[in-house]
Amino acid sequence: MAIISRGFRGRRTEDRDRLPPGQYEERGFPVLSAGPTPRVPLDRWEFAIDTEAERTHRWTWDELMALPAETPTVDIHCVTKWSKFDTTWEGVSLDVLFEDVETTADYALVHSYGGYTTNLPLEDLLDGKAWIVHRFDGEELEPRHGGPARLLVPHLYFWKSAKWVRGIRLMTEEWPGFWETAGYHDYGDPWREQRYQGD
Amino acid sequence: MSIEHLDGNALAGPLGEIFAVDVTAATGRCASCGLAGPVASLRVYGPEPGLVARCPGCEEVVLRLVRGPGAAWLDLRGTISLRVPLPD
Numbered sequence: 546m547a548i549i550s551r552g553f554r555g556r557r558t559e560d561r562d563r564l565p566p567g568q569y570e571e572r573g574f575p576v577l578s579a580g581p582t583p584r585v586p587l588d589r590w591e592f593a594i595d596t597e598a599e600r601t602h603r604w605t606w607d608e609l610m611a612l613p614a615e616t617p618t619v620d621i622h623c624v625t626k627w628s629k630f631d632t633t634w635e636g637v638s639l640d641v642l643f644e645d646v647e648t649t650a651d652y653a654l655v656h657s658y659g660g661y662t663t664n665l666p667l668e669d670l671l672d673g674k675a676w677i678v679h680r681f682d683g684e685e686l687e688p689r690h691g692g693p694a695r696l697l698v699p700h701l702y703f704w705k706s707a708k709w710v711r712g713i714r715l716m717t718e719e720w721p722g723f724w725e726t727a728g729y730h731d732y733g734d735p736w737r738e739q740r741y742q743g744d
Numbered sequence: 745m746s747i748e749h750l751d752g753n754a755l756a757g758p759l760g761e762i763f764a765v766d767v768t769a770a771t772g773r774c775a776s777c778g779l780a781g782p783v784a785s786l787r788v789y790g791p792e793p794g795l796v797a798r799c800p801g802c803e804e805v806v807l808r809l810v811r812g813p814g815a816a817w818l819d820l821r822g823t824i825s826l827r828v829p830l831p832d
Contacts, residue, residue, distance in 0.1 A: 578748055579789050579796040581803060625792040660805075704793060727794055728810040728817030741812040 563620055564628055565735035571627035576689050579723065583659040583688075583709050590693055592677060593712035594642060597650045604642070606693070609677065612637045617676060619699035621706070622735040634697055636678030639670045650715035654722060655696055658709040662722035664731065665698065665705055667715065674700060677710060702733040702740070749798070752786035758795060758809050762816060771827040776804035783807070783826070 564570060587606040594602045604612075616635050622628045653667045669675065679686050679694040686692035691708030698705045704724050725731050730739040738744060752768055759767040768784040779801035786797035786806055794810035799822070808819040820826075 577792055579794075580798060580805075581748060724793060724810075727808045727819050728812055728815070729793065741815075 560630065563630060565622055566738045568622055568626055568628040568735065571623075571629050574629065574690065575623070575625075575627060577623070577625065578689075579661060580659055583657075585658050585693060585709065587693060592642075592694070592710065594646055595712065595714045596646060596648045597715050597717050598648075600647070602642075602646055609637060609679075609694070612641050615676060617678075617697065617699075619697070621699050621703050624702040624704055624729065624733065624735075624740050628735075632699075633682055634676065634678040635680035636676040636694070636697065638673065639675045639677065640673065642677065643671060646715075648715045650717050652716045652719045654714045654716055654720050655705075655707045655710060656712055656714065657707045658711050660723075661707055661709070663705050663707050664720055664722040664725055665701065666719075666732075669698060669701065670713070674698065700734075702730075702735055704729065705733055749787040749789050752782065752784040752788055752797060754788045754791070755783060755786070755795060755797060755807070755809070758791075758811060758816075761811075762818060765828055765830070767826065767828070769829060772806060773824040774799040774802065774804060774806050775822045775824045777802035778824070780827075 590606045592604045592609060614635055615638050618631055618633045620628060620630045621632050651667055652664060653670055654662055654664050656662045675698045677694050678697045681690060694710055696707045696710045719731060721731060728741055730741055730744055733739050756766060756768045770783050771780055772783050773780040777799060779799055785800055787800055789796040794808055796805055797807040798804060799806050804822055806822040810817040
């Protein structure tokens with residue numbers, strides 16, 4: 546006899562509401578890669594924010610680890626149509642890293658070890674919307690998923706959450722990044738299905 | 745560790761949608777290091793979100809191809825030239 550509990554049906558409906566248009570739920574964690582996986586020793590790792598006034602703010606790995614950490618649980622949405630619910634991360638909010646950064650720039654170009662870049666408005670990195678994360682699901686972030694540290698901007702398609710993040714350049718004009726110069730959308734809001742240029 | 749990339753023959757079908765010749769048989773020259781070789785010898789990452797073909801010598805990007813609905817984007821910034829074999 547088939548038994549369908551009200552709770553189960555309720556959760557299913559709720560999960561469907563969490564899926565942006567055109568997405569499906571993925572329980573694994575697919576790896577998409579545009580190049581070889583960079584290996585960055587922690588004693589040589591650094592993260593830098595460069596302002597439009599040519600001022601640089603730098604953090605070593607130990608300095609990053611000494612900052613207050615947060616443990617966001619978020620849904621992530623890949624432009625290749627998979628979404629993963631309730632992913633758990635640990636890292637530093639970009640609000641903490643931007644505390645002493647003076648800027649009037651509106652745009653950010655994120656760059657990574659290995660040469661990857663992605664662009665987004667600066668406001669999408671602030672106010673609790675983005676982190677530099679170094680742990681996933683209670684473990685150190687694996688290199689294939691962007692370790693030692695990656696950007697996490699879960700409200701945009703996941704190509705914006707640059708793996709192997711190395712720094713952020715602040716700019717007064719928008720400068721398209723790696724996928725954005727090859728047909729993908731400049732902003733990438735999954736709820737508006739902004740996959741390609743013109744969407 | 746598993747091999748992360750395919751070889752350049754993976755470009756034959758997607759590029760065949762755009763070009764009348766088989767581009768994988770052409771000789772490309774890398775804009776970064778100058779190495780020349782068949783497009784089929786490039787290291788190809790993808791296919792999603794797009795095909796990224798890298799130089800086997802210096803690993804810089806030589807060619808990128810994104811196929812969206814109703815359009816393809818082809819980036820050849822990393823290629824100095826393509827020598828395409830043609831009949832006399």
